[in-house]
Amino acid sequence: MNLSAAIAARLPKLPPATDAYRVLDGTVWPGVFVDALADRLLVSLRDTELPQALAEQLRATGRPVFVKRLDKDVKEAPQYFCGPEAELQFEISENGVRYLMDMGAGYSQGIFLDQRDNRAEVRRRCRPGTTLLNTFAYTGAFSLCAALSGAITTTLDLAQPCLTWGKRNMELNGVNPDEHFFCKGDVLHWLERFARQGRRFDAIVLDPPTFSRDEKGRIWRVERDYGKLVEKAAASLAPGGWMLCTTNCRKLSHAAFRRLVGSGCPSARLKSAPMPFDFDGEDYLKCIWLQT
Numbered sequence: 001m002n003l004s005a006a007i008a009a010r011l012p013k014l015p016p017a018t019d020a021y022r023v024l025d026g027t028v029w030p031g032v033f034v035d036a037l038a039d040r041l042l043v044s045l046r047d048t049e050l051p052q053a054l055a056e057q058l059r060a061t062g063r064p065v066f067v068k069r070l071d072k073d074v075k076e077a078p079q080y081f082c083g084p085e086a087e088l089q090f091e092i093s094e095n096g097v098r099y100l101m102d103m104g105a106g107y108s109q110g111i112f113l114d115q116r117d118n119r120a121e122v123r124r125r126c127r128p129g130t131t132l133l134n135t136f137a138y139t140g141a142f143s144l145c146a147a148l149s150g151a152i153t154t155t156l157d158l159a160q161p162c163l164t165w166g167k168r169n170m171e172l173n174g175v176n177p178d179e180h181f182f183c184k185g186d187v188l189h190w191l192e193r194f195a196r197q198g199r200r201f202d203a204i205v206l207d208p209p210t211f212s213r214d215e216k217g218r219i220w221r222v223e224r225d226y227g228k229l230v231e232k233a234a235a236s237l238a239p240g241g242w243m244l245c246t247t248n249c250r251k252l253s254h255a256a257f258r259r260l261v262g263s264g265c266p267s268a269r270l271k272s273a274p275m276p277f278d279f280d281g282e283d284y285l286k287c288i289w290l291q292t
């Protein structure tokens with residue numbers, strides 16, 4: 001399938017007011033992924049080179065095109081490839097929500113498109129006054145969706161630039177960040193603190209990186225530690241509360257992830273959710289909605 005046919009096939013299936021989606025998910029050329037981000041195209045290459053046929057099709061689109069490598073040890077910002085000159089910073093829309101993107105921000109551009117359905121579900125589940133804790137928040141996309149439904153959000157991340165980006169995303173959508181909470185630091189540390197203080201949330205989002213170090217340099221791995229994370233988070237969940245537990249850890253099977261989540265909160269009901277329709281390649285993302 002060529003690129004314009006792939007775009008044409010995606011467009012009618014997208015939710016309204018959405019201009020960011022996966023065009024090719026490694027299904028035509030293994031290791032080659034193409035995302036549409038507003039008028040720009042972003043190609044990600046994992047352990048492969050840009051196919052000549054795709055390079056020609058990218059030039060023919062007349063759109064600004066950037067390319068980045070997703071190889072295991074290479075973490076670099078996208079490089080300009082072809083098309084009209086374009087600002088590195090721009091906006092995308094998803095379900096009518098606007099997000100700031102940055103091609104110059106390094107390895108990640110501001111939003112993970114594979115979480116689109118989960119962001120919509122968070123927005124659907126939240127009500128005015130729902131208290132939501134968004135851990136490993138990155139640019140706060142889940143907080144923003146919750147806030148747009150009237151939730152009072154707490155956004156937690158190790159990196160101050162991510163929290164600042166999250167506040168700017170709120171402002172862009174007419175949400176006042178001063179009416180929300182932003183905490184810098186290690187998630188496990190904050191979860192212990194919330195539990196000691198007896199602080200409870202109606203909803204918690206857990207979307208950690210596969211591998212991380214806490215502030216003291218201790219290593220944290222999804223395959224080993226997710227159950228403990230769920231247990232710690234469950235201690236800060238209000239009665240009747242829900243959690244979104246998700247990971248993009250490829251080493252973990254869906255069944256093993258479900259067991260890990262269940263081990264952290266044995267009395268909860270678990271419901272698995274699929275990836276968005278445009279991610280039709282590898283089924284790597286695990287998503288479980290946990291209801292107490």
Ligand SMILES: C[S@@+](CC[C@H](N)C(=O)[O-])C[C@H]1O[C@@H](n2cnc3c(N)ncnc32)[C@H](O)[C@@H]1O
Nearest residue numbers: 136137138157158159185186187207209212214
């Ligand atoms: C996979 S991204 C999360 C994506 C985010 N949930 C979203 O949907 O946009 C991981 C984030 O976790 C943060 N992080 C990594 N280790 C952390 C830790 N120990 N405590 C708090 N944040 C951490 C990183 O700074 C990064 O922003």
